[in-house]
Amino acid sequence: MSDVLASPPPVVTIADIESAHERIASTVVRTPTISCPALSKLTGAEITLKLENLQAIGSFKERGAANKMALLTPEERARGVITVSAGNHAQGVARQASLLGIDATIVMPRFTPATKVAATQAWGANVVLAGDDFAQASETATELQKQDGRVLVHPFNDPAVIAGQGTAALELLEDAPGIDTVVVPVGGGGLIGGFATVMAALRPDVEVIGVQVEAYASLSNYPQEDGPTQGGSTIAEGIAVTRLGDHCLNAFRNRISKILVVSELQVESAITTLAEKAKQVCEGAGATGLAAVLAYPELFKGRRVALPLSGGNINARILANTILRSLLRDGRILRLIFQIPDRPGMLADISARIGNYGGNIIEVSHHRLFASPSVQTAELLVMVEARDTEHAHQIETDLARHYIVRRD
Numbered sequence: 001m002s003d004v005l006a007s008p009p010p011v012v013t014i015a016d017i018e019s020a021h022e023r024i025a026s027t028v029v030r031t032p033t034i035s036c037p038a039l040s041k042l043t044g045a046e047i048t049l050k051l052e053n054l055q056a057i058g059s060f061k062e063r064g065a066a067n068k069m070a071l072l073t074p075e076e077r078a079r080g081v082i083t084v085s086a087g088n089h090a091q092g093v094a095r096q097a098s099l100l101g102i103d104a105t106i107v108m109p110r111f112t113p114a115t116k117v118a119a120t121q122a123w124g125a126n127v128v129l130a131g132d133d134f135a136q137a138s139e140t141a142t143e144l145q146k147q148d149g150r151v152l153v154h155p156f157n158d159p160a161v162i163a164g165q166g167t168a169a170l171e172l173l174e175d176a177p178g179i180d181t182v183v184v185p186v187g188g189g190g191l192i193g194g195f196a197t198v199m200a201a202l203r204p205d206v207e208v209i210g211v212q213v214e215a216y217a218s219l220s221n222y223p224q225e226d227g228p229t230q231g232g233s234t235i236a237e238g239i240a241v242t243r244l245g246d247h248c249l250n251a252f253r254n255r256i257s258k259i260l261v262v263s264e265l266q267v268e269s270a271i272t273t274l275a276e277k278a279k280q281v282c283e284g285a286g287a288t289g290l291a292a293v294l295a296y297p298e299l300f301k302g303r304r305v306a307l308p309l310s311g312g313n314i315n316a317r318i319l320a321n322t323i324l325r326s327l328l329r330d331g332r333i334l335r336l337i338f339q340i341p342d343r344p345g346m347l348a349d350i351s352a353r354i355g356n357y358g359g360n361i362i363e364v365s366h367h368r369l370f371a372s373p374s375v376q377t378a379e380l381l382v383m384v385e386a387r388d389t390e391h392a393h394q395i396e397t398d399l400a401r402h403y404i405v406r407r408d
Contacts, residue, residue: 011159011247014201017166017194024066024164027099029055031168033175033306038277043293044301048176052168053282053312057095057119059088059238060168060310061155064190067164068153069096077102082150084141086112086134088238088311089155094123105150107141109133113315156188157245166194172306173202182306183289186210186219186259187239189248191310196252208256209299211288214263216240222259225249235322236267238285238311260299262291265329270294271319272326274309283314331389333362334396335408338380350382350403357395360385381408 031051039047052060069081080103083093090106097104104125108117110132121127130140145152154161168191172182182199184192192210199206212219215232216239219225228243262270267284270291274282289307293300314322327333340346347366354361363383386392399405 011250012162012166012193012197014197016159016163017170017198020063020067020160020163021167021170023070024063024167027066027070027096028062028167030171031055033172035176036278039273039290042273042277043305044297045181045293046304047293048172048179048304048306049278049280050168050172050175050306050308051280053280053286053309055311057088057091058311058313059092059283060165060191060308061088062092062095063167064156064158064161064164065089065092065153066096067167068158068160069093069100069102071160072102072151076151080104080148080150081153082107082141082145082148083153083155084108084134084138085155086137086237087116088313090116090120090125090127091123091313093153094120094125098124105144105148107131107137107144109137115315116313154245156190156241157247159247162190162193162197162248162251164194165191166198168308169195169198172308173198176306178304179206179306180304181207181209181300182308183209183211183260183292184308185236185239185285185288185310186212186244187216187241187285189241189244189252191308192256193248193251195308196255200255208252209292210252210256210259211292212259212261213239213267213284213288214261216242217259217261218242218244219259220261222256223254234267234284235264235271235318236284236288238283238313239288260292260296262288262295266291266295268322269326269329271314272323275319275323280309281312281314281319282309283311286310286312327385331392332386334359334382334384334386334392336382336384336396336399336405337408338382338399339377339404340380342376342378346378347380350380350399353398353402354382354384354395357398358387358391359395 031054033050036047082105084107106125107128110129131137184195196208213236215234216229218229231242270287274280286309365381367379
């Protein structure tokens with residue numbers, strides 16, 4: 001473990017970010033900043049959302065790519081650009097390259113979802129699939145860069161990229177000057193580096209808090225750095241970075257108060273809450289800010305908290321499964337297993353009892369031959385939608401008076 005982070009000269013200044021904001025104004029979306037009464041009531045904090053999920057590519061990542069590429073010289077543009085990314089940064093570079101007439105090569109891991117590959121190709125970029133993970137894809141990108149002489153557009157560890165990401169913080173302060181706290185997802189560190197720089201220069205009274213997921217909590221002991229993490233599967237793949245960038249660390253060291261760590265289930269619940277309460281589709285990384293507010297309520301109650309929803313690029317199947325898992329955990333969907341006599345009318349009676357209590361049957365599975373303990377019985381699995389936890393308990397209690405039933 002390294003010593004407490006020191007404070008070298010900043011790699012990014014407020015002037016850099018203000019210049020970047022003017023530079024990229026015509027090619028990125030000035031996303032809305034909205035208050036969210038429903039989330040405020042839920043959390044006890046006054047919640048403001050910065051909707052970076054509404055960028056053209058669905059992520060803040062285009063800001064950094066736009067600034068970096070706008071700064072390229074004519075000679076560098078002629079050489080073309082290259083980057084490595086499995087998602088949002090890839091699309092940001094691809095879109096900006098199409099707008100600027102720059103040839104772009106994007107190296108993506110071989111197992112990148114086909115939807116993300118297609119979205120990147122749709123902007124005209126040449127996609128190279130190589131390696132089983134980000135590290136192996138990076139090796140291929142380095143080799144191609146040496147061969148072709150292309151300019152690297154790093155996903156986060158570049159002062160120009162950090163400055164671009166910081167433009168979201170400028171807009172946030174213009175639209176919501178009354179905030180006193182901002183909670184920022186931390187992966188490579190580009191976004192929080194930009195936010196910390198803006199707040200330190202313009203609003204030093206605003207507390208900047210970072211959030212990481214458990215598998216990638218390289219700064220869980222901030223201000224000490226834990227070093228590279230082992231990583232692993234996470235729904236917050238947008239911040240699944242094993243090592244932070246040194247330029248990013250220099251941009252936010254001693255400018256943020258703390259790093260909070262959230263679990264996978266907390267992120268899943270935050271995605272569902274954003275969909276239900278804020279009517280926003282948000283990917284895992286973008287939902288970590290709300291996950292932190294919900295996980296550490298004592299830190300935020302009564303405060304005016306801004307949450308940048310950093311992206312909305314979540315696979316439709318994963319979103320659907322995430323919401324269903326959250327509903328199951330909350331008790332709003334019940335999976336009930338019955339042992340019932342194998343005779344006519346049992347299913348009708350169970351359905352009627354559920355209906356009388358206002359439950360909605362979503363799915364029924366009936367097994368006679370192999371699942372039941374006796375040839376005279378059958379096993380019935382019923383999935384029921386309830387209004388809330390109390391309603392679900394009422395339904396389950398009534399059924400238990402008449403049948404052998406347990407939750408799955």
